[in-house]
Amino acid sequence: MYPSRFKYESPTSVEAAIALLDAGKGDAKILAGGQSLVPMLKLRFAFPDQIVDINNIAGLNYHRFDADGSLHIGALCRHEDLEFSAEITKRQPTIAAAAPLVADPIVRARGTFVGSVCHADPQGDWAATMIALGGHLVVQGPKGKRTIEMKDFVLGPYANSLNYNEIAIEAVIPAPQGVARGGYLKLERRVGDFATASVAVSLDMSGDTVLRAGIALAGVGGKTIDANAEASGLVGQKLTEANIDKVAAAVAAKAEPRTDHRGSSDYKRQIIKTFVKRILIAQASQKAA
Amino acid sequence: MSSLYEEIAPTPSDGTPVRRITVNVNGTDRTLDVEPRLLLADLLRQGLDLTGTHKGCDTSNCGACTVLVGGRPAKSCTMLAVQADGKEVQTVEGLATPSELHPIQEGFKQEHGLQCGFCTPGMMMAAKALLERNPDPTEDEIRWALSGNLCRCTGYQNIVKSVIWAAKKMRAESN
Numbered sequence: 001m002y003p004s005r006f007k008y009e010s011p012t013s014v015e016a017a018i019a020l021l022d023a024g025k026g027d028a029k030i031l032a033g034g035q036s037l038v039p040m041l042k043l044r045f046a047f048p049d050q051i052v053d054i055n056n057i058a059g060l061n062y063h064r065f066d067a068d069g070s071l072h073i074g075a076l077c078r079h080e081d082l083e084f085s086a087e088i089t090k091r092q093p094t095i096a097a098a099a100p101l102v103a104d105p106i107v108r109a110r111g112t113f114v115g116s117v118c119h120a121d122p123q124g125d126w127a128a129t130m131i132a133l134g135g136h137l138v139v140q141g142p143k144g145k146r147t148i149e150m151k152d153f154v155l156g157p158y159a160n161s162l163n164y165n166e167i168a169i170e171a172v173i174p175a176p177q178g179v180a181r182g183g184y185l186k187l188e189r190r191v192g193d194f195a196t197a198s199v200a201v202s203l204d205m206s207g208d209t210v211l212r213a214g215i216a217l218a219g220v221g222g223k224t225i226d227a228n229a230e231a232s233g234l235v236g237q238k239l240t241e242a243n244i245d246k247v248a249a250a251v252a253a254k255a256e257p258r259t260d261h262r263g264s265s266d267y268k269r270q271i272i273k274t275f276v277k278r279i280l281i282a283q284a285s286q287k288a289a
Numbered sequence: 290m291s292s293l294y295e296e297i298a299p300t301p302s303d304g305t306p307v308r309r310i311t312v313n314v315n316g317t318d319r320t321l322d323v324e325p326r327l328l329l330a331d332l333l334r335q336g337l338d339l340t341g342t343h344k345g346c347d348t349s350n351c352g353a354c355t356v357l358v359g360g361r362p363a364k365s366c367t368m369l370a371v372q373a374d375g376k377e378v379q380t381v382e383g384l385a386t387p388s389e390l391h392p393i394q395e396g397f398k399q400e401h402g403l404q405c406g407f408c409t410p411g412m413m414m415a416a417k418a419l420l421e422r423n424p425d426p427t428e429d430e431i432r433w434a435l436s437g438n439l440c441r442c443t444g445y446q447n448i449v450k451s452v453i454w455a456a457k458k459m460r461a462e463s464n
Binding site: 001002003004005006007008010031034035038039041042051053055080084100103104105106107109110191192 | 363366371434
């Protein structure tokens with residue numbers, strides 16, 4: 001298997017990359033980690049006229065917490081960089097839990113966080129994580145920068161709201177109110193397989209009271225499932241058994257799983273419910289910070 | 290060498306520009322003209338005759354084609370050759386010296402870490418990436434680090450033992 005022919009450029013600035021995308025009029029594609037794009041090129045699901053490789057643009061490979069507590073992830077930050085980051089482990093539990101579960105270790109060494117979010121795979125771990133965390137993307141086009149809230153970003157399977165001449169240059173996770181808690185659980189038949197079902201949970205807590213709650217699901221619908229409205233039932237509450245049960249049931253009802261070789265729709269819904277409960281119970285049993 | 294896929298595809302190049310790249314492969318700079326769509330695995334195997342890098346699945350699943358690019362593991366079937374321009378690529382051929390096996394190769398020999406040997410180059414390169422980052426991994430960490438590499442013969446038991454053996458040897462050598 002080899003890709004169809006394309007023109008290839010590796011610009012060294014965001015502006016030059018945008019100019020190439022603009023000239024491509026929708027037939028140009030950005031190559032970052034390439035761990036989804038290259039397989040799609042080889043299967044000829046994707047056959048762009050122009051590949052714009054952004055790997056030679058300096059200054060996009062970072063993740064950092066700003067003084068206000070917000071987390072910024074650059075377009076070339078690899079999954080592995082987050083997996084091995086002591087700061088992420090300490091300060092952002094949802095991302096810390098999801099990072100080792102993305103694809104497999106070799107893919108994690110090349111694939112990028114922002115690229116995965118943009119790929120908008122309904123099974124994608126990072127799109128779900130970003131929705132649960134209430135994140136947004138900073139995107140740049142010919143007319144400058146704009147912000148896209150994550151809840152408005154994923155339009156459908158493999159479809160996002162970027163214009164053809166825009167690049168997502170940074171993912172931003174806002175500072176938590178209080179302490180950031182949360183987790184990520186994923187059921188997969190083997191490492192690197194598409195998920196049977198995944199759950200991302202983010203909680204901002206003060207003592208044992210929930211100030212903000214976000215939940216999103218992957219693998220159980222035609223696109224990433226936003227269950228933040230269901231999760232908001234926890235706001236102002238404590239993580240009691242009754243509250244947890246209520247939210248887990250509501251979130252499971254929001255899932256749109258389909259029966260396939262990975263399990264029946266009922267089974268997947270049950271997994272979602274169990275995962276939501278497991279993550280929330282684990283947070284409830286942690287000592288208040 | 291010009292656009293490598295011409296040997297595979299019957300249609301001649303339609304004017305898609307060929308790129309001149311220089312890749313440092315196992316310590317030697319190699320300058321080649323390649324079609325942008327050429328995969329790194331095909332550059333190594335067909336362009337440079339380094340057939341130790343195996344193509345198992347060609348769908349980014351099996352990890353047999355794993356090489357190190359700039360010290361990090363990469364599935365060479367899932368990377369364009371042009372992306373290796375200016376980079377250092379290590380393949381399984383770069384592990385041994387003319388007189389000595391690399392400790393990882395020795396480990397696979399000592400602990401019988403292979404049967405058919407098809408996955409072995411990828412296993413060893415993934416193990417090398419792990420041991421460079423973590424010289425004293427637990428068994429669990431080894432299994433985790435090799436979870437992107439498939440072996441259909443061994444049940445992984447002896448592969449894990451081989452990496453433990455190699456880690457011990459490498460630690461002893463660096464002391």
